[in-house]
Every structure is written in structure tokens, then in C-alpha cells.
Amino acid sequence: xxxxxxxxxxxxxxxxxxxxxxxxxxxxxxxxxxxxxxxxxxxxxxxxxxxxxxxxxxxxxxxxxxxxxxxxxxxxxxxxxxxxxxxxxxxxxxxxxxxxxxxxxxxxxxxxxxxxxxxxxxxxxxxxxxxxxxxxxxxxxxxxxxxxxxxxxxxxxxxxxxxxxxxxxxxxxxxxx
Amino acid sequence: xxxxxxxxxxxxxxxxxxxxxxxxxxxxxxxxxxxxxxxxxxxxxxxxxxxxxxxxxxxxxxxxxxxxxxxxxxxxxxxxxxxxxxxxxxxxxxxxxxxxxxxxxxxxxxxxxxxxxxxxxxxxxxxxxxxxxxxxxxxxxxxxxxxxxxxxxxxxxxxxxxxxxxxxxxxxxxxxxxxxxxxxxxxxxxxxxxxxxxxxxxxxxxxxxxxxxxxxxxxxxxxxxxxxxxxxxxxxxxxxxxxxxxxxxxxxxxxxxxxxxxxxxxxxxxxxxxxxxxxxxxxxxxxxxxxxxxxxxxxxxxxxxxxxxxxxxxxxxxxxxxxxxxxxxxxxxxxxxxxxxxxxxxxxxxxxxxxxxxxxxxxxxxxxxxxxxxxxxxxxxxxxxxxxxxxxxxxxxxxxxxxxxxxxxxxxxxxxxxxxxxxxxxxxxxxxxxxxxxxxxxxxxxxxxxxxxxxxxxxxxxxxxxxxxxxxxxxxxxxxxxxxxxxxxxxxxxxxxxxxxxxxxxxxxxxxxxxxxxxxxxxxxxxxxxxxxxxxxxxxxxxxxxxxxxxxxxxxxxxxxxxxxxxxxxxxxxxxxxxxxxxxxxxxxxxxxxxxxxxxxxxxxxxxxxxxxxxxxxxxxxxxxxxxxxxxxxxxxxxxxxx
Numbered sequence: 001x002x003x004x005x006x007x008x009x010x011x012x013x014x015x016x017x018x019x020x021x022x023x024x025x026x027x028x029x030x031x032x033x034x035x036x037x038x039x040x041x042x043x044x045x046x047x048x049x050x051x052x053x054x055x056x057x058x059x060x061x062x063x064x065x066x067x068x069x070x071x072x073x074x075x076x077x078x079x080x081x082x083x084x085x086x087x088x089x090x091x092x093x094x095x096x097x098x099x100x101x102x103x104x105x106x107x108x109x110x111x112x113x114x115x116x117x118x119x120x121x122x123x124x125x126x127x128x129x130x131x132x133x134x135x136x137x138x139x140x141x142x143x144x145x146x147x148x149x150x151x152x153x154x155x156x157x158x159x160x161x162x163x164x165x166x167x168x169x170x171x172x173x174x175x176x177x
Numbered sequence: 178x179x180x181x182x183x184x185x186x187x188x189x190x191x192x193x194x195x196x197x198x199x200x201x202x203x204x205x206x207x208x209x210x211x212x213x214x215x216x217x218x219x220x221x222x223x224x225x226x227x228x229x230x231x232x233x234x235x236x237x238x239x240x241x242x243x244x245x246x247x248x249x250x251x252x253x254x255x256x257x258x259x260x261x262x263x264x265x266x267x268x269x270x271x272x273x274x275x276x277x278x279x280x281x282x283x284x285x286x287x288x289x290x291x292x293x294x295x296x297x298x299x300x301x302x303x304x305x306x307x308x309x310x311x312x313x314x315x316x317x318x319x320x321x322x323x324x325x326x327x328x329x330x331x332x333x334x335x336x337x338x339x340x341x342x343x344x345x346x347x348x349x350x351x352x353x354x355x356x357x358x359x360x361x362x363x364x365x366x367x368x369x370x371x372x373x374x375x376x377x378x379x380x381x382x383x384x385x386x387x388x389x390x391x392x393x394x395x396x397x398x399x400x401x402x403x404x405x406x407x408x409x410x411x412x413x414x415x416x417x418x419x420x421x422x423x424x425x426x427x428x429x430x431x432x433x434x435x436x437x438x439x440x441x442x443x444x445x446x447x448x449x450x451x452x453x454x455x456x457x458x459x460x461x462x463x464x465x466x467x468x469x470x471x472x473x474x475x476x477x478x479x480x481x482x483x484x485x486x487x488x489x490x491x492x493x494x495x496x497x498x499x500x501x502x503x504x505x506x507x508x509x510x511x512x513x514x515x516x517x518x519x520x521x522x523x524x525x526x527x528x529x530x531x532x533x534x535x536x537x538x539x540x541x542x543x544x545x546x547x548x549x550x551x552x553x554x555x556x557x558x559x560x561x562x563x564x565x566x567x568x569x570x571x572x573x574x575x576x577x578x579x580x581x582x583x584x585x586x587x588x589x590x591x592x593x594x595x596x597x598x599x600x601x602x603x604x605x606x607x608x609x610x611x612x613x614x615x616x617x618x619x620x621x622x623x624x625x626x627x628x629x630x631x632x633x634x635x636x637x638x639x640x641x642x643x644x645x646x647x648x649x650x651x652x653x654x655x656x657x658x659x660x661x662x663x664x665x666x667x668x669x670x671x672x673x674x675x676x677x678x679x680x681x682x683x684x685x686x687x688x689x690x691x692x693x694x695x696x697x698x699x700x701x702x703x704x705x706x707x708x709x710x711x712x713x714x715x716x717x718x719x720x721x722x723x724x725x726x727x728x729x730x731x732x733x734x735x736x737x738x739x740x741x742x743x744x745x746x747x748x749x750x751x752x753x754x755x756x757x758x759x760x761x762x763x764x765x766x767x768x769x770x771x772x773x774x775x776x777x778x779x780x781x782x783x784x785x786x787x788x789x790x791x792x793x794x795x796x797x798x799x800x801x802x803x804x805x806x807x808x809x810x811x812x813x814x815x816x817x818x819x820x
Contacts, residue, residue, distance in 0.1 A: 021203035028202070032193050046194050050205070057206055137185045156727075159690060163722040168184075 009066035020057050027070050031077050038081050038131045048084055052077040075149045085127055121171040129164045136161055254489030255474055259467040261494045262460060262501045317739060318791040322731045324575055328532050329447040331377035331388060332732050334787045334798060340427050342385055344375050345819050346785055347800045352819055353427050356791055359805045359814035364428045373418055376442045381511055385422040385430060390415055390442045415441035417456045434514045439475035440505050446532040451558045452509040453537060457526050460501040475505050475522050479515055491521040493562055502526040504539055508558035518558025523551055531578035538578060542571045546593050552607055566607025570599050579627035584651050588625045588634055598622050598636055602651040611652040617642055626669035633669055633677060639689035641665035645704045658705040664695045667726040670736055675702045678762050680734060682726040683714045691725050693717045694747060696760060696767050713767040715747055724748040735788035746786035757788060757797045771811055775799050
């Protein structure tokens with residue numbers, strides 16, 4: 001598995017799009033979900049992910065440790081999202097989460113009332129909180145990894161995460177704890 | 178279902194757009210390669226071929242830029258820059274994630290939130306109005322908290338004692354408010370809605386200087402639809418704009434000059450009439466043809482005249498540069514309409530800056546291992562490269578640096594293998610004269626204050642040791658004493674020869690986890706045994722989650738050194754409520770004077786609440802409103818809402 005990954009990284013570094021796509025296949029769902037829940041907008045999320053893919057494909061020659069691929073591309077995504085969030089500030093645009101909710105209602109992703117409440121609660125979080133929460137509940141992102149991605153100390157990630165979870169739980173009336 | 182699982186199920190329920198499926202991504206990447214967009218990008222960027230007007234506009238702008246740009250005759254040195262960057266492009270490893278295993282706080286038990294522990298000795302219950310003793314009754318006002326006397330720093334609010342100029346990030350507008358006691362008159366708005374994003378301001382001799390930032394690509398990405406002919410790499414993505422308004426009549430501010438500088442706004446200072454502006458620019462793509470200077474040489478533009486490339490003699494690129502980036506520093510004389518005195522570009526991104534009355538020190542962090550320092554002499558807007566040096570470890574912020582008696586002093590934290598802290602004293606050639614290394618092992622610097630021959634250093638892991646350091650002999654600085662207390666200060670302010678005020682976090686005494694904000698007064702009469710003589714804690718109660726002191730910069734603290742007052746916003750993330758606190762720190766006591774609830778609807782990464790004292794009024798402003806509080810009777814007398 002790891003050998004396969006190393007091989008793919010090597011190939012991708014030589015410009016092999018297929019090898020790169022295989023690497024991408026292992027992480028794209030995470031990338032899109034984090035982008036969607038942070039940016040709360042399907043177009044922006046898709047744009048941020050495609051852009052990060054291009055960035056990563058161009059820059060993969062700089063990746064030295066094949067095992068770091070996942071965190072590395074997530075960091076690229078995070079930086080692209082930050083740029084987007086800056087744009088929001090520039091344009092004074094506050095995305096209503098409506099689109100996200102519609103998405104959840106779509107035939108592909110039905111959710112229960114409970115889950116709906118959870119979604120609503122998440123909308124009350126700020127962007128950094130949402131990113132951290134998404135990264136942490138999706139398997140495989142430790143506070144150490146998150147700290148590398150979002151550029152804050154692991155201890156801060158842990159305490160923020162703890163608070164964010166408490167906050168969401170409280171918004172849900174503590175039923176889920 | 179457990180909370181985490183539930184959350185996960187919701188997030189993972191999201192379906193992924195078809196375009197992002199690996200097979201489609203592969204197709205996209207292969208298509209691109211075959212079209213050779215990667216290899217031979219037109220104009221050094223990938224043009225997104227969308228029909229949207231914004232894209233056309235952007236390309237047009239880019240063309241007109243490349244045509245109009247002035248190219249100096251002597252371009253020999255540009256070639257050297259090109260070569261240096263070319264090396265970087267080959268070996269750049271900047272994006273590789275680095276090992277963060279040695280971070281402070283690792284291994285702490287964050288589940289433990291023992292908040293009940295309280296500390297006595299502080300009179301918390303009473304809020305007597307008598308605590309406010311106005312020492313300066315007339316023509317007294319506060320402005321931005323600054324590090325060095327005479328070296329002014331930009332901020333989102335400025336006052337001349339009558340008018341308050343307040344930036345609202347949300348509205349991207351500067352509000353000009355005339356104050357007369359409780360009366361607040363909105364005289365004028367300067368809106369940047371059609372321009373860039375306002376960053377900060379200066380007020381100088383009837384001029385309001387607004388620093389803003391333009392992001393070229395912003396509109397393209399959003400207006401274009403789903404075409405995937407990508408256009409992400411454009412040189413000079415950020416431009417910093419300095420606009421000077423004549424405000425001799427604040428009701429009708431008139432734009433008198435403007436200056437554009439390549440790169441993202443990093444910092445600035447105002448010394449006398451000389452403004453120094455620093456931007457950072459990253460080159461994301463090096464053109465194949467080195468004659469396309471405008472793609473890798475930074476430009477500037479004065480009063481909408483021809484765009485100029487920085488003179489090759491003023492570009493200081495090391496052969497062993499590690500990244501394709503510049504720190505660009507320009508010096509101005511604000512009295513002149515064509516304000517620019519000199520502009521230089523230095524190799525590499527920069528992080529923290531220290532500016533004294535006559536020197537600008539640019540530091541850049543090299544992977545947390547060492548800090549490179551560039552020392553520049555400032556002379557009425559002219560910038561002269563003096564020396565370069567480096568020390569081990571990384572710098573926390575501008576307060577970790579100081580200039581005294583011609584020497585440069587810097588406190589750093591090394592966190593490569595073992596966490597520890599250092600203090601270096603360097604001469605004007607950036608050669609290390611003396612140092613103390615290995616201070617407070619396994620801890621990290623939280624704040625530093627230099628005071629002439631002395632230095633105060635706060636490090637932290639679970640408890641806060643405050644170190645007092647004697648720097649009288651620059652060749653042999655030595656630790657005199659230390660004090661251990663719970664919590665730690667992230668900012669220190671000299672009160673007088675005997676006292677230091679600390680602003681910071683309280684922390685759980687077992688785990689070291691921050692659980693509120695704290696003000697402390699330290700008695701430093703005895704350098705060998707400094708004492709905490711007073712404190713005030715704003716502790717988190719129950720599920721409260723307050724903003725950490727780490728998130729405050731010195732500009733977020735209002736410090737009235739005359740009346741000995743300190744004010745700041747306390748934000749509760751949990752309830753999303755914002756409160757402004759005002760304390761007095763005179764007479765060796767810390768007393769809470771006021772607590773004012775604020776309406777803030779805007780969430781930004783940076784604190785945007787400021788307090789301003791003019792005579793006996795405290796004007797608290799957020800992004801949304803300004804409140805006038807009469808300090809004599811503590812009554813909130815007026816509110817002005819920004820629209």
C-alpha cells in the first residue's frame with residue numbers, strides 16, 4: 001500500500017496524470033467535504049478543490065515524503081480556501097447556507113431530522129471551527145495533522161476542537177452526548 | 178449514535194460533484210498536459226478561457242500592464258535575479274510539510290477543564306467610579322498602542338482628539354466621526370466598495386493615509402462558471418495601495434496622491450513625515466524567457482503614472498535564496514505629492530519586523546530553525562541596506578526585538594529538537610556580541626519587553642516564569658531572577674521604573690490550558706526576585722469559551738499611559754457575545770472600571786473592537802457601531818450605528 005503510494009508519487013512527479021489521480025482518489029472525498037463545509041457553497045468548494053488539484057499536480061515535485069501526500073494536498077486546499085475567504089471579505093459576501101441545505105435534501109443525500117439539526121448547528125460555527133471539526137471527524141486527521149494544515153498549534157487545535165464540539169452539542173440540546 | 182459518528186455520517190453523506198471524480202480529474206490533467214498549457218503558459222499564467230466579462234477585463238489589464246511597464250536599460254542584474262529564482266524553482270522544498278512534533282503543549286490532557294480553582298487577593302466585587310482619576314483633563318486622547326516612541330503604527334482607528342477615523346472591514350469603509358463629548362456626528366464616509374480591501378490607516382498633519390490591498394484574481398474565479406481551462410497563476414496577485422487624503426476639512430476629504438506597490442500588505446511605520454511600506458510578493462511562476470521581467474520583477478506606480486520595475490540595483494537577491502519571493506520596502510515623504518523616496522526588494526518572504534527611529538529590521542523564519550535578519554538604515558524616506566545576519570530559533574513578534582545603544586537585541590525560541598529560548602545581542606554589522614541560550618527548556622516565549630538595559634521575558638508551559646535579564650554588558654547578558662505564577666502574559670507594558678503590566682491568559686495550574694484572560698502587575702524593584710503584586714482574572718465560567726490572549730495584538734489593547742488605563746474586547750465564542758472591559762492599573766492595583774456589552778455581528782479573524790479615550794469619554798467602536806461612554810458617571814450615553 002505504502003509502496004504503491006511511493007511509486008505513484010514518483011510517477012506523478014514525472015508528470016504522470018494517472019498516478020496522480022490514483023493518489024487523488026484516496027483523498028478527494030475528504031478534500032471536497034472539508035471545502036464544502038468550510039466554504040458552504042458547492043461552486044466554491046468544487047472550484048477550490050480543482051484549483052488545489054492543479055496546484056498540487058504542478059508542485060508535487062517538491063513533495064519529498066510520499067506519506068505526507070494527504071496532509072500536503074489538504075494544506076494546499078486550506079490555503080486556497082483562505083484565499084477564497086479573503087475574497088468573501090473583499091466582496092462583503094456572506095454565503096447563506098441555503099445551498100448546502102438544499103444539497104442535503106437532494107435525492108443523493110437524504111438525512112434525518114437529527115442530522116438536519118446538526119447541519120444547522122454547524123452553520124453557526126465560524127469557518128476555522130468548521131474546518132477543524134470536519135478534519136477531525138473525518139478519519140485520519142490528528143490534531144497534529146490539523147495543526148500543520150491550518151497552521152495553528154496542536155494544543156490550540158485540541159482545545160478549539162473540544163470547545164467546538166461542546167458548542168455544537170449544546171446547540172443540539174445535548175441529546176447526542 | 179455518538180456525536181462524532183453522527184457528525185461524520187452527515188459530512189460523509191455529501192455527494193461529490195462528477196467533475197471531481199478521480200477519472201475526470203485525470204482527464205483534466207492529461208488534457209492540460211497535451212495542450213501544453215503547463216509547459217508554455219501564455220503570459221506566464223494559465224488563462225481560463227471563459228466568456229465572462231471579468232476574465233476579459235483581467236486579460237486586458239494584464240496586457241496593458243505588460244505594455245506600459247517601464248523597463249530600465251541596465252537589466253544585467255535582473256538576469257541574476259532570474260538565475261537565483263531558477264535555482265529555487267528547481268530545488269524548492271517550501272511546500273513539503275514539515276515535522277511539527279516538537280510543538281509546545283504536546284501531550285497535555287485537554288479533556289481536563291478544572292476551572293473551579295480560584296485565586297484570592299483581588300477585590301472583584303466593587304466597581305467604584307472613583308477609580309477613574311483623570312490626570313489629564315484637557316486635550317487628552319489615546320491612539321494606537323505602539324512599540325517604539327515616535328515610530329507610529331497603522332491601525333483600523335485613528336484620532337486627532339476631535340475626529341475619529343474608523344474602518345469597518347465589513348463595509349470596507351472609513352467613517353469620519355466628529356466627537357463632542359457624548360455627541361457623535363458622522364461627517365463623512367470614504368467607501369472602498371469599488372476598490373480594494375482597506376487594511377489600515379495613518380493620520381498625519383491633516384492627511385489621512387489609507388492602506389488597502391487589491392487582489393487581482395478574486396473576481397475571475399467567482400464570475401467564471403465551470404470551465405476548467407484553468408487560470409490560477411498570475412504574477413502580482415496582490416497590490417498594496419497607499420492613498421493620501423487631504424482632510425483639512427474632514428467633511429470633504431480629497432484624494433491627493435496614491436501609490437501602488439506590488440505584493441501583499443505586510444507592515445508599515447510612520448516616522449515623522451516618512452512612511453515606510455512593506456509588502457511581500459511570491460512569484461508562483463518563473464517565465465521561460467528571462468526577458469519577461471514584469472513576470473518576476475516587482476513593480477510600483479506613483480499617481481497612476483507609468484508602472485515602474487524596481488531598479489536592478491535595488492533588488493537584493495542572495496544566490497542561496499530558498500524561495501521565489503520578495504519583501505518589498507518603500508520609503509515615502511508624505512509632504513510631497515510624489516511621495517516615493519526609495520524602493521527596494523529583498524530576497525525571501527518576511528515575517529516579523531522591528532522598526533526603531535532609524536532602522537528597519539526585516540526578519541524571515543527559516544523552517545523554525547533560524548531567523549534571518551536584514552538591517553536597513555532609514556534616512557528621511559531613503560533606505561540603505563546595512564547588514565545581514567542570522568540567529569537560531571524563531572521570533573514570536575515585534576516585541577521580541579529591540580534596538581538599544583546601536584545594538585540589536587532579539588529573543589527567539591528554538592523548537593527543533595528540544596524546546597528552549599535564547600536572547601542575542603548583535604552589533605550594527607549583525608554580528609553576535611553576546612547571548613544567553615537554553616533559557617527555560619521545554620517552554621516557549623510568550624512575551625518579551627526590553628527596557629533600556631533590562632529585558633523581561635515570559636516563557637510558558639504550565640506556569641509562567643517571568644525572567645529578568647540584565648543586558649548592561651552586551652557581550653555578557655545574564656539572567657537576574659525569575660518569578661513563577663499560573664498563567665502567562667502575552668503582552669507586557671512598562672508602567673514605571675518599578676512596575677510592569679502584563680496582559681495574558683490564566684491557565685489551569687495542573688495542565689497549563691488557558692481558561693480566561695488575566696492582567697498582572699509585576700514589581701520589578703528587585704530584579705532578582707520580581708513579584709506579582711496585583712492581578713485580575715476574567716475566568717471562563719461553565720462552558721464559556723473566551724478569546725485567548727494569544728489572539729490579541731498590541732493594537733487590540735487600548736493603553737492610556739497618562740491615566741493608567743487599559744481596555745480591550747473580550748469575546749465569548751460560545752455565546753458569540755462581545756464585551757469591552759476597562760481597567761485602571763495605577764497605584765499598584767488593578768481595578769475593573771467598566772464592562773460594556775457590544776453588538777457585533779461581524780466575525781473576522783482579527784479583533785476589530787477598539788477603545789479610544791478623548792478627554793472624559795471612552796468611545797468603543799466595533800465594525801458595526803460606536804458607543805460613547807462617559808467615564809465620570811460610567812453611563813453609556815450614545816450609540817452611532819455604521820451603515
